[in-house]
Amino acid sequence: MSGGRIxxxxxxxxxxxxxxxxxxxxxxxxxxxxxxAFPLSGFSTRWFExxxxxxxxxxxxxxxLFIAAMTAILSTLLGICAARAGAMADFPGKSGILxxxxxxxxxxxxxxxxxxxxVLRQVLDMQLSNWTVIAAHTLLCTPFSIAILxxxxxxxxxxxxxGAMDLGESRWGAFCSVVLPLVMPGIVSSLLIAFTISLDExxxxxxxxxxxxxxxxxxxxxxRFPQQLPVVMALGTILxxxxxxxxxxxxxxxxxxxxxxxxxxxxxxx
Amino acid sequence: xxxxxPLVYALLLLALPLCAVVLFSFWTQDFMEVDTAFTLQNxxxxxxxxxxxxxxxxxxxxxxMVTLVTVTLAYPVAYYISFNVAPAKKSMWIFLITxxxxxxxxxxxxxxKVILGYNGVVNSGLVGLGIxxxxxxxxxxxxxxxxxxxxxxxxxxxxxxxxxxxxxxxRSLLEASRDLGEGRIRTFLRVTLPLSxxxxxxxxxxxxxxxxxxxVTPELMGGAGGKLIANMIQTQFLQLNNAPLGxxxxxxxMVCVTAIALVFIVLNRRWLRRQV
Numbered sequence: 001m002s003g004g005r006i007x008x009x010x011x012x013x014x015x016x017x018x019x020x021x022x023x024x025x026x027x028x029x030x031x032x033x034x035x036x037a038f039p040l041s042g043f044s045t046r047w048f049e050x051x052x053x054x055x056x057x058x059x060x061x062x063x064x065l066f067i068a069a070m071t072a073i074l075s076t077l078l079g080i081c082a083a084r085a086g087a088m089a090d091f092p093g094k095s096g097i098l099x100x101x102x103x104x105x106x107x108x109x110x111x112x113x114x115x116x117x118x119v120l121r122q123v124l125d126m127q128l129s130n131w132t133v134i135a136a137h138t139l140l141c142t143p144f145s146i147a148i149l150x151x152x153x154x155x156x157x158x159x160x161x162x163g164a165m166d167l168g169e170s171r172w173g174a175f176c177s178v179v180l181p182l183v184m185p186g187i188v189s190s191l192l193i194a195f196t197i198s199l200d201e202x203x204x205x206x207x208x209x210x211x212x213x214x215x216x217x218x219x220x221x222x223x224r225f226p227q228q229l230p231v232v233m234a235l236g237t238i239l240x241x242x243x244x245x246x247x248x249x250x251x252x253x254x255x256x257x258x259x260x261x262x263x264x265x266x267x268x269x270x
Numbered sequence: 271x272x273x274x275x276p277l278v279y280a281l282l283l284l285a286l287p288l289c290a291v292v293l294f295s296f297w298t299q300d301f302m303e304v305d306t307a308f309t310l311q312n313x314x315x316x317x318x319x320x321x322x323x324x325x326x327x328x329x330x331x332x333x334x335m336v337t338l339v340t341v342t343l344a345y346p347v348a349y350y351i352s353f354n355v356a357p358a359k360k361s362m363w364i365f366l367i368t369x370x371x372x373x374x375x376x377x378x379x380x381x382x383k384v385i386l387g388y389n390g391v392v393n394s395g396l397v398g399l400g401i402x403x404x405x406x407x408x409x410x411x412x413x414x415x416x417x418x419x420x421x422x423x424x425x426x427x428x429x430x431x432x433x434x435x436x437x438x439x440x441r442s443l444l445e446a447s448r449d450l451g452e453g454r455i456r457t458f459l460r461v462t463l464p465l466s467x468x469x470x471x472x473x474x475x476x477x478x479x480x481x482x483x484x485x486v487t488p489e490l491m492g493g494a495g496g497k498l499i500a501n502m503i504q505t506q507f508l509q510l511n512n513a514p515l516g517x518x519x520x521x522x523x524m525v526c527v528t529a530i531a532l533v534f535i536v537l538n539r540r541w542l543r544r545q546v
Contacts, residue, residue: 003454007350011363014347018370018425021381024391028384037389078276085273094273101276103284106476108483108527110500114520115287118294118513122304139283142276196372202486207507219376223490236377243373251365 022240029233036229047234057235060218064199067130067214071137071198072191078138079145079190080183086146087153098146105143112136113207120208128210136204141194148193152186152257185257192250196243295518304514312518322502322519329482329499330526332413336420337478341470343421344428348469349462351429352436364433371426379490382419386410386491411493419487424480428473435469436462464545471538475531482527499523 028036032044051057085091086098104112116136120126156179164174202216209217219235222228295312298305316322351363370378385391386409393405409415439462447457485500492498499519506516 004350004354007346007354011347011350014343014425015366017422018367021378021385021422022370022373024381024384025377035389036384037387037394039394078279081272081274082276085271088272091271091273097273097277100285101273101280103280106479107284108480108500108524110483110485110503111288111291111520111524112284114503114507114516115291116283117507118290118517119287122294122513123290135283139280142279146276200372200374202376203484207504216374216376219374220486223376223380232377232380236374239377240373244369247365247369247372251361255361 025233025240026237028230029237031230031233034227034230036233047230048238050231051234051238054231057215057218060213060215063130063212064215067133067137067205068195068198070134071141072195074134074138075141075145075194076149076187076190078142079149080187082142082146083149083153086150087156102143102146104140109140109201109203112139113204116204117207128208130210130212132208132210133205133214136208137194137198137201140201140204141197144193144197145190148190148254149183149186151254152183155258156182183257185253185255189250189254189257192246192253196246196250200239200243291517291521294514295521297514299512299514312515313522315515316518316522322499325497325499325502326523326526328413329523330530332416332420332488332498333478333481333527334530335417336424336481337474339417339421340424340428340477341432341473344425344473345432345470348429348432348436352433364430367429368426371423375423376486378423379419379487382415382422383410383490386415386418410491411496413492413496415491415493416488416496416498419491420481420484423484423487424477427476431472431476432466432469435466435472439465460545464542467538467542471535474534478531478534479527482523 030043031040032042082101120132161174161178164178205214205217222232296308298311388405396402447461483500485504488496488498488501503516503519506512
């Protein structure tokens, strides 16, 4: 067997390892038993039905959707600023500043959570709310937005924008009518990725949620009660399906953006 | 200036809070009030306590093992995608690898409990095949279970930077090496590996440093003997209401991993220089 074949088999095994937990999710979500273990007992949709009438879960989902939407908008706006600045002429301290803005990517999340908790509770004496989670999630998601938008902005030919300005558009007008449509796929992709990260984030949200839990914080509470676990499986199945749809759309827009800029796809969000 | 909004945001919500953490770590909790007299008491308490040191040691060990396992397992996959997969299919592979990473982290960790548990997938499989009579109880609730789960969670973080670095390698260099009589393995060791080193280093950093801050996996998978420093930090803040000690613990953990990461980078640079 050639080296390439062996590597190929290994890569497929690796994918199976990556997907193993996710494949189990729908199996137990449709399993007609309270205990999450083999052997399976029979097909049932009752765990999904149990989700429907759950008001506490509904509230948590509502909170999470609001937080994720606001985070997506804010981090994408900040990402546009940073990516645009990064694509423009050098200014003093450029690489240092851009590096600092990307720092949350390599910082342990607990450090972000702890430092914001200290400032909000002990220094400012503020009440924790959805907005405190949004503030933290925006910090966390901005580097991802910048990474995605960097691709969109750096591939832009500056002469297109200069051309628009030569033809009488103002700087802002040229940005809106020429640059924005070209980077729009990157913006959509950034919105979706930030939304997905925020919707799923637990470590920071657990420190910073007020009296209204986000969905992951609510799930964390459920994990302690064995009889609730099949419901968690059902919820997880829906979430995974939703994430895959969102990511597929994000990937579609990212590729379209690359195609618009006339570039070869080098793969990956990061 | 366009860079101002993200910079100001990061200064206000990252730099300033980090300074507050440093400041707090030199203060003490006095029942409900924080005593703002400067003191090294928190650090002394960490240094004198066998519990904190043990947790710290274990956390650094777990982070190190997770990094080693993740990067070692990830490198061949990144290599395969970059060198063996047809260019048109590469982004599909990368997309497939990133999908599991974006799906509910808590539930993914919990599912590892289902896989490794007493009545879990592995045990029922092995019992069903007649390989073992009794389910194995050492799979779950220990440090190994924590390492497996974290290695799974951080897989894409390791694959992506290595893949990007491999993609940048000029393929004619590899041909040149082969033409000059080097074998496959020596070409890999002397050309491909050193040239992909920036990606490998990025992968190590992006796995090693953040894993120290995870308290979900040790809480669910670690049992009594598998708790890590992040669990203690969380307890100090949210249950014991001792923010200053928690701040000191968080800083010590952070400084430990950063220092180890820096040593790794320096050693790596030296190794690379010897290769030239």
